Amino acid sequence: SDELTQPPSVSVSPGQTARITCSGDALPRHYTFWYQQKPGQAPVLVIYKDSGRPSGIPDRFSASSSGTTVTLTISDVQAEDEADYYCQSADRSGTFVVFGSGTKVTVL
Amino acid sequence: EVLLVQSEAEVKKSGESLKISCQVSGYSFVSSWIGWVRQMPGKGLEWMGVIYPGDSDTRYSPSFQGHVTISADTSIKTAYLHWSSLKASDTAMYYCGSPIAYTSSSSLDGFDMWGQGTMVTVFS
Numbered sequence: 001s002d003e004l005t006q007p008p009s010v011s012v013s014p015g016q017t018a019r020i021t022c023s024g025d026a027l028p029r030h031y032t033f034w035y036q037q038k039p040g041q042a043p044v045l046v047i048y049k050d051s052g053r054p055s056g057i058p059d060r061f062s063a064s065s066s067g068t069t070v071t072l073t074i075s076d077v078q079a080e081d082e083a084d085y086y087c088q089s090a091d092r093s094g095t096f097v098v099f100g101s102g103t104k105v106t107v108l
Numbered sequence: 109e110v111l112l113v114q115s116e117a118e119v120k121k122s123g124e125s126l127k128i129s130c131q132v133s134g135y136s137f138v139s140s141w142i143g144w145v146r147q148m149p150g151k152g153l154e155w156m157g158v159i160y161p162g163d164s165d166t167r168y169s170p171s172f173q174g175h176v177t178i179s180a181d182t183s184i185k186t187a188y189l190h191w192s193s194l195k196a197s198d199t200a201m202y203y204c205g206s207p208i209a210y211t212s213s214s215s216l217d218g219f220d221m222w223g224q225g226t227m228v229t230v231f232s
Contacts, residue, residue: 033218035153042203042222043145043153048210054220055209086153090216096169097155097216 001025002091004100011106018074020103022087025068030090032070034063038083046085047072074105082107110134110208114223120194120230127190128226130204137185138162141215142206144178144189147225149200156202158215159187167215194230201225 004024012018022032034047045054047063050070060075070089074081087100115129130142143158157168161180168178177190187204203226205219 030216031214031218035218037153042225043205043219044222045218045220048207048218048220052210084152088153088155088218094216096157096167099153099155102152 002098004087004089004098006085006087006100006103008101009104009106011108012074012077013108014077014079016077018077018081018105020072020074020085020087020105021069022072022089022100023069024089024098024100026092026098027065027068027070027089029092030094032063032065033088034061034072035086035088036081036083037086043086077105077107079107081105110221112204112206112221112223114202114204114226117227118229120228122194122196122230122232124194124230125190125192126194126228127188128202128228129186129188130223131184131186132206133185135206135208135221137180138182140206140208140212141217142180142187142204143215143219144176144187145203145205145219146172147201147203156189160215161187165215194228196230196232198228199230201227 031049035043037043046061141158144156146154156172159166159178180187204223207217208221
């Protein structure tokens, strides 16, 4: 399957660590990207090409992978990190982009 | 400064045609992929497709192939998303985006620059 599966929600207290998983059979073959989206706003790229961090993105955001699962880690979570997060990769044949289903991160 | 500026919101009737735009500035339009993402109300992101304006190479998601057309006009640095016959199910926010600030060469690369979004509402 080309689907990317994410947990619907993750809750975390300020200062703690949030981990958001993204699972898919094709993940080992292609780069993964991660986005943050707040209500009413366009997505913001927080991780590119598996582990790169765009300029302006805090180093609290990092990513790792193991087999067919990639994980976005947000350390020392702040209230401003409350948002929807989406992973992005490609189908098995590398023809088109696939987005994950999205994870809502709630900061308690 | 890199900017992607999208056209205004549209309200259309089912069956009508529509073309929305995304005008860029501040980077080489012909040397970067630019594409479109749909977000239906309350739902997630869906990749529609991309175009490389330098040679008009266009790639589509199977979910959108045949339903929309992506094009670009290099003379005015503008990308377009076109429907020949809208449906109520096309009601959504549409974003354009492009990979600009990091080394990118693939149509599969993520977008680090985004437009502000164009809301399209289609009534029956």
